Structures are given as structure tokens and as C-alpha cells.
Amino acid sequence: MNIKQKLREIIKNSLGIEVELTETKDPKLGDYSTNVAFTSQIKSVCGIKNNSPIKVAEDVVSRLKLPSEFIDCIEVGGAGFINFWLNKKFLYEAFTNILEEGEKFGSSNIGNNKRVLVEFVSTNPTGPLVVVNGRAAAIGDSLVRILKFTGYQAESEYYVDNCGKQVKLLEESIRARYRELEGEKAEIPEGGYPGEYLKEIAKEIKKSNLQNFREYGLNSIIQSQKDTLEKFGVSFDNWFYESDIRKSGGPEKVIDSIKKKELAYKKDGALWLKMPGDKDKVLIKSDGEFAYLVPDIAYHLNKFSRNYDLLIDLFGPDHISHIDELKTGLSACGSQVDKLKVIIVQWVTLVREGKKIGMSKRKGEFVTLDEVINDVGKDVTRFFFLMRKCESHLDFNIELAKRESKENPVFYIQYAGARIASILKRASSLDGINTIQISVQDLSLLKTPEELLLIRKILHFPEIIEHASLEFSPHYIPFYLLSLANFFHNFYEKHRVILDDDIPLTRARIELIKAVRQVIKIALSLMGISAPEKM
RNA sequence: GCCCUCGUAGCUCAAACGGAUAGAGCACCGGAUUUCUAAUCCGGGGGUUGAGGGUUCGAGUCCCUCCGAGGGUACCA
Numbered sequence: 318m319n320i321k322q323k324l325r326e327i328i329k330n331s332l333g334i335e336v337e338l339t340e341t342k343d344p345k346l347g348d349y350s351t352n353v354a355f356t357s358q359i360k361s362v363c364g365i366k367n368n369s370p371i372k373v374a375e376d377v378v379s380r381l382k383l384p385s386e387f388i389d390c391i392e393v394g395g396a397g398f399i400n401f402w403l404n405k406k407f408l409y410e411a412f413t414n415i416l417e418e419g420e421k422f423g424s425s426n427i428g429n430n431k432r433v434l435v436e437f438v439s440t441n442p443t444g445p446l447v448v449v450n451g452r453a454a455a456i457g458d459s460l461v462r463i464l465k466f467t468g469y470q471a472e473s474e475y476y477v478d479n480c481g482k483q484v485k486l487l488e489e490s491i492r493a494r495y496r497e498l499e500g501e502k503a504e505i506p507e508g509g510y511p512g513e514y515l516k517e518i519a520k521e522i523k524k525s526n527l528q529n530f531r532e533y534g535l536n537s538i539i540q541s542q543k544d545t546l547e548k549f550g551v552s553f554d555n556w557f558y559e560s561d562i563r564k565s566g567g568p569e570k571v572i573d574s575i576k577k578k579e580l581a582y583k584k585d586g587a588l589w590l591k592m593p594g595d596k597d598k599v600l601i602k603s604d605g606e607f608a609y610l611v612p613d614i615a616y617h618l619n620k621f622s623r624n625y626d627l628l629i630d631l632f633g634p635d636h637i638s639h640i641d642e643l644k645t646g647l648s649a650c651g652s653q654v655d656k657l658k659v660i661i662v663q664w665v666t667l668v669r670e671g672k673k674i675g676m677s678k679r680k681g682e683f684v685t686l687d688e689v690i691n692d693v694g695k696d697v698t699r700f701f702f703l704m705r706k707c708e709s710h711l712d713f714n715i716e717l718a719k720r721e722s723k724e725n726p727v728f729y730i731q732y733a734g735a736r737i738a739s740i741l742k743r744a745s746s747l748d749g750i751n752t753i754q755i756s757v758q759d760l761s762l763l764k765t766p767e768e769l770l771l772i773r774k775i776l777h778f779p780e781i782i783e784h785a786s787l788e789f790s791p792h793y794i795p796f797y798l799l800s801l802a803n804f805f806h807n808f809y810e811k812h813r814v815i816l817d818d819d820i821p822l823t824r825a826r827i828e829l830i831k832a833v834r835q836v837i838k839i840a841l842s843l844m845g846i847s848a849p850e851k852m
Numbered sequence: 853g854c855c856c857u858c859g860u861a862g863c864u865c866a867a868a869c870g871g872a873u874a875g876a877g878c879a880c881c882g883g884a885u886u887u888c889u890a891a892u893c894c895g896g897g898g899g900u901u902g903a904g905g906g907u908u909c910g911a912g913u914c915c916c917u918c919c920g921a922g923g924g925u926a927c928c929a
Contacts, residue, residue: 339868342875352871355909370909395872396909441929483929508928587927596855599927609929634923637856661857664922704877705865710858710922717864717878724891726877732891740888784868796866799876803893810884810893852891 319425319779320411324349324388324401331382334358340777347392347400348773353377354397370397408772409760415775415832416755422832423782423839428469434620435461437631437662438546439476442538443487443510444683446545448713449665451686453631455702455845456662458551459791460629462843467786474555476616479535480563481609486510487538488531494519495530512683514538545687549695550845557619559612567615568607572600574650590646598642610639614646621652628657629789631707634664660789662707668714684715693718696846700727703844704795726799730837731849733802737834738850740814744827747815755828762825767808771829774801778836782843791844798840805833 321338328336328351336353353359354374365376374393381391383401390402415422437457440450457473464471478484490510496503498519505511518537527533546552562568572588575581580591586603590610599608620628632639644654667674667684674684689698692715701718704726705711763772778797785793814826838848 337869337871339871342867342872346872350872352910355871398872443929478929481929486928585927589926592926594855597926602927604927606927608927613929634857635929636924638924639929640856663857666922701864708857709865712864714864724878728891729877732889736889736892743888780868788868792866793868796876803876806892807894809888813888815888852889 319783320403320776321349321780327383327387328381332363332377332380334363340780341400344770344773346394346398347390347402349403350394350398350400352398354393354399373397374399403773405764405769406757406761408769408776409757409763411776412760412772412828412832413755413757415835416828419835420839422835423779424466424468425779425783425786426468427783427786428464428467428471431469431626432624433464433469433471433627433629434474434623434625435464435471435629435631436474436476436620439478440542441478441483442535442542443483444512444538445514446542446686447683448667448686448689449633449662451549451689451698452665452702452707452711453633453662454546454549454551454686455699456660456707456791457631459699459703459794459844460789462845463782463786463791463794466843467782469786472554473552474557474620475553477539477556477558478609479539480559480612482606484531484535487515487534491515491519491522491530491534495522498523514541545685545690548690549686550699557616559616562612562615562619565615565619567619568611571611571614571618571646571650575600575646578649580645580649590642590649592642592645596638596641610642610646613639613643614650617643617647617657618650618652621647621656626656630657630659631662632659634661637661658789660707663710665702666710666712668712669716673712689713689715696727696731697725699844699846700725700795703791706790706792726795727846728852729806730795730798730802730841731847732852733805734834734837734841734848735850735852736809737805737830737837740830741827741834744815744823747823755824759821759825760828762822763829765812767804767811768826768829771801771804771808771833774804775832775836778840794840794843798837801833801836801840805830 321340325336325338328338332353334353336351338349338351341347341350354370354377359365359373359377363377363380365373371393374397378391378393378399383391385404387404387407388401389404392400392402394400435457437453438446438450440446446454461471461473486506486509489506493503493505493509494515497516515534518534521537522530522533572581575590581600582589582591587599588601590598590600592598598610600611602608617628640659644657647657648654669684686698693701697718701713702711763769778801781793781797785791812826814823814830816823816826841848
């Protein structure tokens with residue numbers, strides 16, 4: 318249970334109702350505050366009739382009975398907010414618990430052991446991964462790490478669309494490149510893939526004298542996607558192939574179910590899905606092939622059949638309308654659509670030399686994720702993607718990312734960790750520093766504003782993680798880390814950790830910076846970013 | 853045309869069920885260091901949150917209209 322939950326519960330016991338608590342922005346306003354005096358429920362539940370929020374707040378404060386070993390002081394501030402100051406001794410006690418929790422600090426069981434499957438990237442196996450795939454990869458991967466840390470059984474999955482029209486176009490495009498190597502004149506088919514990478518694949522095919530263009534091309538591209546992801550620090554628990562869902566007869570079953578529900582009709586030689594409104598969607602094309610939607614419904618039915626409590630899909634904005642179609646199809650097949658949560662990861666617009674770069678695999682113009690990782694590094698790339706909330710449009714300026722790489726927020730955070738590592742290394746040779754268990758009394762030597770700010774900041778960490786998990790939003794973590802690193806650097810400028818003439822304070826400060834380092838390590842690992850000892 | 857997402861400082865982005873004075877980084881200006889890592893710290897300027905209306909004790913956040921950007925728009929995935 319984190320501190321906020323604890324305070325909320327104590328207030329509930331005292332007042333009889335649930336109140337909302339927020340972390341205050343300004344330390345002058347205490348540690349937490351509540352707006353309960355503004356709410357209507359307070360008047361009915363407590364029988365307070367006074368109309369002035371300030372008077373209501375004062376009344377509430379007089380009713381509150383909070384243990385003094387936990388809460389130091391309660392005040393009414395502003396227009397009627399009630400502010401709480403935590404008892405310092407309690408802070409120190411909570412802090413000793415952190416030291417004991419170690420790497421588990423911040424973890425929780427809010428997921429209640431629920432099984433979650435997070436599907437992301439899932440790009441067509443027709444070319445290399447591009448920048449926006451990197452955004453989805455970073456967010457999806459981090460989300461899985463956060464969910465695991467907060468008590469979910471989370472798995473990641475990549476859906477490979479290795480069937481359908483785009484694969485045929487890929488095969489034809491490779492064949493065209495192959496004929497070019499034979500000295501013939503060949504054109505990439507309309508809607509095909511003119512990118513340079515297919516030339517390489519055609520060369521390899523020619524060199525090993527292979528005939529299976531399609532299979533070789535797919536395998537080669539999928540492998541290169543896996544290589545890129547590995548370089549990016551992203552690994553998937555499952556790779557699921559569309560061909561498997563087709564082999565199992567899934568799409569046919571979907572069609573049957575939809576027909577039984579009388580949600581399908583024929584028109585223009587195609588089979589259509591009846592949608593609410595007039596946005597009907599093709600299920601079987603007039604050439605007899607399944608449209609993409611059908612195997613995708615079958616795939617999601619397969620996911621449901623694997624007994625997950627929650628399915629999370631990360632989609633690009635081009636799939637927004639697909640969500641309704643998918644859900645309509647799924648409910649026609651009798652599955653629990655409310656267990657499916659879709660998160661939209663917006664496009665990344667690449668800016669190079671002040672110009673926006675078009676991103677189209679079909680036009681052959683794109684910047685690969687590989688290039689970006691090589692240019693600016695894995696850690697910086699991941700951080701850039703993770704510090705934005707996923708639904709925001711994002712401009713990624715390559716020159717800026719490279720230029721800033723020396724004064725980058727990532728390095729700012731990593732540097733704080735490295736500085737601590739350096740101090741700890743130096744301290745390790747001192748006597749009587751690391752051997753004895755630290756106590757609350759020892760920690761109470763930490764009383765400068767900088768130290769108390771750090772302690773409070775660290776104690777907030779579990780709440781940040783919980784928030785990120787509940788909202789499925791990793792981006793709260795980098796912002797928290799920036800603030801924590803700022804507090805640490807500030808502390809570092811003002812105070813020395815190792816004081817030759819004050820061993821007790823040295824010990825206390827070492828425990829403090831160890832905790833800072835621990836939190837940095839945990840948070841960075843949740844983002845899939847390294848925490849170097851030296852920089 | 854219709855539908856979805858977005859619009860916050862010069863630039864890139866935050867802001868917890870609607871809460872107190874809308875915050876960071878970059879850029880710009882000024883200052884700090886014989887110190888455990890200067891990839892650091894402190895200070896400053898910079899805002900009618902695209903525009904207008906509404907809801908209420910209170911709106912960047914919710915509702916309506918308009919403007920702008922991106923995406924989708926029926927047999928690509």
C-alpha cells in the first residue's frame with residue numbers, strides 16, 4: 318500500500334467517505350491535499366450545511382482524527398483545500414522500508430495477477446521497420462514491463478500478416494528486381510515496393526539459386542525486423558502468423574458466425590458486414606479472397622480463446638476506423654469486446670533539414686528505425702518516444718536529436734546515476750559505512766530542504782508507477798525521472814555526501830543516494846533504458 | 853462532404869475523476885565551481901492554452917460552433 322492509499326484509508330475511517338487526494342505542486346502546501354470541501358457529498362454525508370467551502374473545510378478539519386505519528390499538521394488553504402503534512406518520523410520510517418524493498422520498490426499487485434496480452438508493432442512483413450514502428454515498439458515494450466511490475470501476468474505478441482494482397486505484391490516486386498539482375502527490364506508492379514532493400518534480397522536469391530521468392534523474401538524481411546527489434550531492446554513472447562489462423566479455418570468460422578447473426582449480405586459480387594450506420598465493410602472480396610478484417614477477427618478470437626483477462630492492441634491512426642469494424646465482428650462472434658482495449662499510437666513525423674519527410678513504404682521513401690538507432694542511439698530513441706503520450710502527434714527532428722544528444726534528458730538522468738555510482742565507489746573503501754543496518758534515528762539526520770525533497774520525491778515513486786499502469790501510459794515515468802534527477806543534482810551541488818568528520822551523516826546520505834540510484838535504475842529498466850555506472 | 857485524433861512559450865512536449873500561481877527541455881540573456889564526475893547548479897525574459905460561446909464555486913481538461921494539421925472514407929493492410 319502506498320502512502321496516498323494509506324492516507325485515503327485513514328481519512329475514510331475518520332470521515333466516513335472516500336476523498337480525492339492529490340500530490341501538491343508546492344511544498345508550502347503540504348504533501349497531499351483534498352478538494353473534499355467543494356464536493357456535494359460532504360454536505361449530505363457529514364450534515365454540513367455551510368455554503369462557504371472554507372468554512373466547510375474548517376469543519377471537516379475539526380472532525381478529522383488522524384494519528385499524529387502519521388500526519389503532522391492539517392490546514393485549510395486557498396479557497397477551501399485541505400492540506401496535509403506528513404510526519405517527518407513517518408517519512409524516515411517509510412524510507413527504511415524502501416531500502417529493504419530494494420529492486421521491488423514501486424512494484425504492486427494492482428494487476429491482481431490478471432493475464433494481459435499486449436499486441437504491438439505487427440507491421441506488414443514487406444519492408445524494414447520504420448520510425449513509427451519504433452514508437453509503438455518502445456511504448457508496447459515499456460507497457461509490458463510496467464504491467465508485470467504492477468502485478469499483471471503480461472505477455473507481448475507480434476502479429477505477422479504473411480498472407481493477403483501485400484504479400485503477393487512483395488513477391489512480384491522481388492521478382493522484378495530479380496529480372497533486373499538477369500539484365501531484363503522489369504517494372505515494380507503498381508502498389509508494389511520500390512525500396513532498395515528488395516535488390517539485396519533478389520541478389521541473395523540469385524546467389525543461392527533459389528526459386529521460392531515469396532518465402533525467402535518474407536523470412537528475410539521478418540528476420541531483419543527481429544534484428545532491429547533486438548537492437549532496440551524489444552523482444553516478443555509470441556510471434557503469431559496469419560497463415561496459422563488461416564490454416565485453422567478461423568476465417569471461415571468467422572464468416573459462418575456473422576452469417577448466422579444475419580449481419581452479412583451480398584452486393585457487387587462481394588460479401589459485406591453490416592455496420593451500425595452506413596459504413597458497411599467488405600468481408601469477402603469479389604475475387605473470393607478474405608478482406609484483411611476477417612482473419613483479424615479470427616486472430617482476436619484466437620487471443621480470447623487463450624484465456625486472457627485483457628487484450629491490449631496498439632494501433633496506428635490509420636487503423637482507427639478498423640476498431641469499430643473489429644469490435645462489430647467480434648461481438649457477432651460472441652466474444653467479450655469490453656476486454657479489448659485499443660491504444661492509438663500517433664504518427665511520427667520526421668523532420669530533416671527543416672523539411673517533413675514523407676513516410677511511405679510503397680513509394681520507397683522512409684527512414685528506417687535502424688538508421689535512427691544508429692544515428693542517435695537506442696536509449697535516446699526510446700526516451701524520445703516514451704516521454705510523449707501516445708496519442709500526441711510527434712515531430713522527430715533528426716538533427717536536433719543528434720545535436721541535443723550531448724545535453725539530452727536521458728543523459729541528464731543517467732548522469733545522476735553515474736555520479737552516485739562514483740560516490741559509492743569512493744565510499745566503499747571507508748570503514749564503518751556499509752556494514753551496519755541503517756535505522757530511523759540515523760536517517761533523521763537528513764533534514765536539509767534538499768534531502769527532504771529527495772525523500773518525499775522517492776516516496777512518491779510507487780504512486781507514479783501505479784498511475785502509469787492504471788492509465789496504460791508509460792510517459793509519466795520519464796517526467797518523474799527528470800524531476801528526481803533535478804532534485805538530486807541540486808542536492809549534489811549543495812551538500813557533500815562523504816564527510817570525513819561526520820560518519821553518521823555520511824552513512825545517512827549514502828543510504829539516501831543509494832535509494833535515488835535504485836529508483837533511477839528501476840524506472841529506467843521499466844523504460845528499457847540502460848543505467849551506466851560511468852559516463 | 854462525413855467520421856476519428858490532435859491544436860498549450862520561438863521549437864519539441866507535460867499537466868492525476870474538472871482544482872490553488874498552466875510546467876519541463878532546447879534556444880536566448882545573466883550568474884555559480886580550488887569540491888565525491890561541469891553531460892552540473894541558480895536566476896531572468898518568454899502564455900488571452902487556435903478563435904468564440906456554454907456548463908459551475910472552479911475549465912488546457914466537459915458540451916456546441918468555427919478555423920487549422922494529420923488520418924480514415926466501402927472490396928490495401
